[in-house]
Amino acid sequence: MRFDRKDISNEQLIQFYRHLLYPRMIEEKMLILLRQGKISKWFSGIGQEAIAVGAVLSLQQDEWIMPLHRNLGVFTTRNMPLSKLFMQWQGAQEGYSKGRERSFHFGSREHHICGMISHLGPQLAIADGVALAHKLKKEEKVSLAFTGEGGTSEGDFHEALNVAAVWDLPVIFLIENNGYGLSTPTNEQYRCISLVDRAKGYGMDGVQIDGNNILTVYETIKGVREYCIKHQKPYLIEAMTFRMRGHEEASGTKYVPQHLFDLWEKNDPIKNFEEFLLKEKVLKSEDVESVRSEFKEKIEDELAIGMKAAPVVVETEDEMNDVYAAPSSNSRSQPSLRLVAPDRGEPNTQPLLIDNSKPTHYSPLTTHDLRFINAIKEGLHQSMKAHSNLVLMGQDIAEYGGAFKITEGFAAEFGKDRVRNTPICESAIVGAALGLSLEGYKSMMEMQFADFVTVGFNQIINNLAKIYYRWGQNADVVIRMPTGGGVGAGPFHSQSNEAWFTHTPGLKIVYPSTPVDAKGLLIAAFNDPNPVLFFEHKALYRSVSGAVPQDYYEIEIGKARHVREGEELCIITYGSGVHWADDYAALHPEVSIDILDLRTLLPLDYHAIREAVQRTGRILILHEDTLTGGIGGEIAAWIAEHCFELLDAPVMRCASLDTPIPFSIELENNFLAKARLEETITKLLGY
Ligand SMILES: Cc1ncc(C[n+]2csc(CCOP(=O)(O)OP(=O)(O)O)c2C)c(N)n1
Numbered sequence: 001m002r003f004d005r006k007d008i009s010n011e012q013l014i015q016f017y018r019h020l021l022y023p024r025m026i027e028e029k030m031l032i033l034l035r036q037g038k039i040s041k042w043f044s045g046i047g048q049e050a051i052a053v054g055a056v057l058s059l060q061q062d063e064w065i066m067p068l069h070r071n072l073g074v075f076t077t078r079n080m081p082l083s084k085l086f087m088q089w090q091g092a093q094e095g096y097s098k099g100r101e102r103s104f105h106f107g108s109r110e111h112h113i114c115g116m117i118s119h120l121g122p123q124l125a126i127a128d129g130v131a132l133a134h135k136l137k138k139e140e141k142v143s144l145a146f147t148g149e150g151g152t153s154e155g156d157f158h159e160a161l162n163v164a165a166v167w168d169l170p171v172i173f174l175i176e177n178n179g180y181g182l183s184t185p186t187n188e189q190y191r192c193i194s195l196v197d198r199a200k201g202y203g204m205d206g207v208q209i210d211g212n213n214i215l216t217v218y219e220t221i222k223g224v225r226e227y228c229i230k231h232q233k234p235y236l237i238e239a240m241t242f243r244m245r246g247h248e249e250a251s252g253t254k255y256v257p258q259h260l261f262d263l264w265e266k267n268d269p270i271k272n273f274e275e276f277l278l279k280e281k282v283l284k285s286e287d288v289e290s291v292r293s294e295f296k297e298k299i300e301d302e303l304a305i306g307m308k309a310a311p312v313v314v315e316t317e318d319e320m321n322d323v324y325a326a327p328s329s330n331s332r333s334q335p336s337l338r339l340v341a342p343d344r345g346e347p348n349t350q351p352l353l354i355d356n357s358k359p360t361h362y363s364p365l366t367t368h369d370l371r372f373i374n375a376i377k378e379g380l381h382q383s384m385k386a387h388s389n390l391v392l393m394g395q396d397i398a399e400y401g402g403a404f405k406i407t408e409g410f411a412a413e414f415g416k417d418r419v420r421n422t423p424i425c426e427s428a429i430v431g432a433a434l435g436l437s438l439e440g441y442k443s444m445m446e447m448q449f450a451d452f453v454t455v456g457f458n459q460i461i462n463n464l465a466k467i468y469y470r471w472g473q474n475a476d477v478v479i480r481m482p483t484g485g486g487v488g489a490g491p492f493h494s495q496s497n498e499a500w501f502t503h504t505p506g507l508k509i510v511y512p513s514t515p516v517d518a519k520g521l522l523i524a525a526f527n528d529p530n531p532v533l534f535f536e537h538k539a540l541y542r543s544v545s546g547a548v549p550q551d552y553y554e555i556e557i558g559k560a561r562h563v564r565e566g567e568e569l570c571i572i573t574y575g576s577g578v579h580w581a582d583d584y585a586a587l588h589p590e591v592s593i594d595i596l597d598l599r600t601l602l603p604l605d606y607h608a609i610r611e612a613v614q615r616t617g618r619i620l621i622l623h624e625d626t627l628t629g630g631i632g633g634e635i636a637a638w639i640a641e642h643c644f645e646l647l648d649a650p651v652m653r654c655a656s657l658d659t660p661i662p663f664s665i666e667l668e669n670n671f672l673a674k675a676r677l678e679e680t681i682t683k684l685l686g687y
Pocket of ligand 1: 070147148149150152178181243
């Protein structure tokens with residue numbers, strides 16, 4: 001191995017050596033503790049340390065890194081105390097994730113380290129979002145994301161690199177090619193000769209380097225960093241290395257031929273660097289001894305502190321409270337940005353809160369008549385004015401105005417930096433939205449159709465929803481979901497998929513049915529620091545209109561609306577169901593029908609649901625979503641459990657057929673819950 005020290009000072013070289021040696025010595029100790037049964041699992045980075053350490057050394061301390069499971073060197077080189085890291089690995093409350101996450105699956109804002117989720121690839125697009133934030137703020141900074149060579153086979157790798165290239169983002173993608181993904185060798189993972197060859201396909205530059213040479217890694221990333229900042233472009237680095245131990249300690253190494261260990265043993269990043277420093281007389285053998293004994297002592301001391309961690313004290317209330325971030329003054333509209341209400345010409349810094357949850361209450365504000373779609377547009381427009389840090393992303397949303405024209409004119413007014421067309425990369429855009437949150441931005445992603453959320457599912461369910469609970473980082477993201485059927489659009493442009501998400505703690509699910517609610521709930525969604533999925537029914541876009549206050553106002557998330565007073569039964573519903581129920585009630589004055597519009601599906605307004613049972617004793621839950629596993633089942637179960645004594649009949653559900661959504665109008669009409677509404681009401685009243 002050839003080391004070229006260029007103009008690196010002796011002091012710096014010694015620092016590099018210390019940073020390299022420390023994680024190795026920690027690992028050696030961990031392997032002993034593992035054998036003694038004192039720790040449960042360990043993913044080793046032995047032999048690969050030069051990449052993690054070199055990467056951190058070549059970046060600024062406040063540049064975000066997205067590391068993976070073998071990158072202890074990232075955490076130690078960012079100077080995270082071993083005692084606290086050890087508490088983290090042991091699942092202690094005083095670790096970085098309050099005992100909620102294992103091994104390296106945690107982050108720290110203080111150290112600008114974004115915690116991984118097990119799925120590997122999703123880290124890459126988060127780096128895109130951070131880099132976009134730097135670009136928008138015109139900061140001279142990069143983000144850096146790690147991937148193994150195995151992780152490059154994931155769609156997330158492709159999407160993240162493609163988005164970074166198309167948006168000219170200053171991101172460094174760093175592949176640690178260690179020869180094996182668990183037991184799978186590279187020839188069963190990919191067919192290109194070198195992974196760096198892929199850079200060209202994305203329209204970016206790349207380089208393959210010796211990942212075991214700390215000076216090569218350091219100099220390369222330092223230079224690449226400057227390149228990314230200067231040219232505002234991403235860069236791909238393939239660092240060749242070898243995994244000297246098993247995938248994790250329990251998996252062994254039988255599947256790796258011995259000659260590879262023999263070969264790579266000679267390339268050990270630490271032994272070789274140490275020899276170089278001794279040869280250059282930067283270090284003397286006594287120095288080596290003294291650093292080693294210093295670290296040995298330090299590790300023992302730190303572990304002694306770590307071992308003293310108090311056992312986890314379980315507080316269910318704390319667990320529940322930590323699923324959602326509380327609104328802060330940062331997340332709400334900035335007082336410095338004064339929104340001028342168009343009708344009054346007076347400054348309005350904070351949104352008004354309108355309580356229209358009861359039929360008798362209505363806003364005294366100046367209103368105008370808007371269609372559902374235009375109410376959404378107005379809410380979005382006012383939110384763009386209220387939050388200068390709000391970025392909109394979606395397919396065709398810029399000049400074209402989006403598939404439904406909701407953002408028409410926005411690109412011209414707010415500029416293409418804030419109103420961004422995206423490639424067809426749903427997963428990467430959700431990931432980028434999270435990256436923007438890391439840097440204090442708010443973002444909206446328009447799913448062209450709610451059906452396409454499937455390709456961004458992992459990032460929503462596992463990253464956006466869980467990140468706050470896992471390590472306290474909020475995801476300030478709104479995903480708009482044009483949803484629903486009745487428009488003759490077939491199985492993949494019509495689905496009601498809200499129930500896929502209501503099962504996921506950490507998300508908020510909002511589903512308005514009227515223009516006034518659509519605008520107010522959308523504004524509330526942007527003021528909420530948590531990830532909100534905002535379902536907007538396509539069939540309502542142009543078929544429903546109503547009086548909408550012109551002001552910048554909020555409707556509270558989590559509060560249902562009592563639509564109509566009645567005595568014989570209450571229809572609990574949302575979205576298109578509200579209109580089906582209302583139409584039915586208008587056509588059947590002989591039945592006294594009460595209607596409750598849930599408006600938010602997560603969290604549910606249990607108080608309003610209980611009141612509905614109290615008012616009528618008969619409950620019909622109506623939704624356009626299919627029956628089995630729909631939110632109706634959850635509500636029915638809750639009522640049975642908590643309001644049994646108030647019921648005069650079993651809770652009934654009216655939902656769409658348990659089939660995919662058919663295309664032909666006749667089939668679709670038969671599919672939709674509306675076709676069975678009368679029958680279900682009659683059954684419930686006749687009970
Ligand atoms: C989406 C997903 N599929 C499978 C796994 C299981 N898994 C964990 S690590 C790993 C190998 C990863 O290989 P590579 O990206 O080369 O990283 P390395 O472990 O070699 O550092 C696999 C298959 C996973 N965590 N996530």
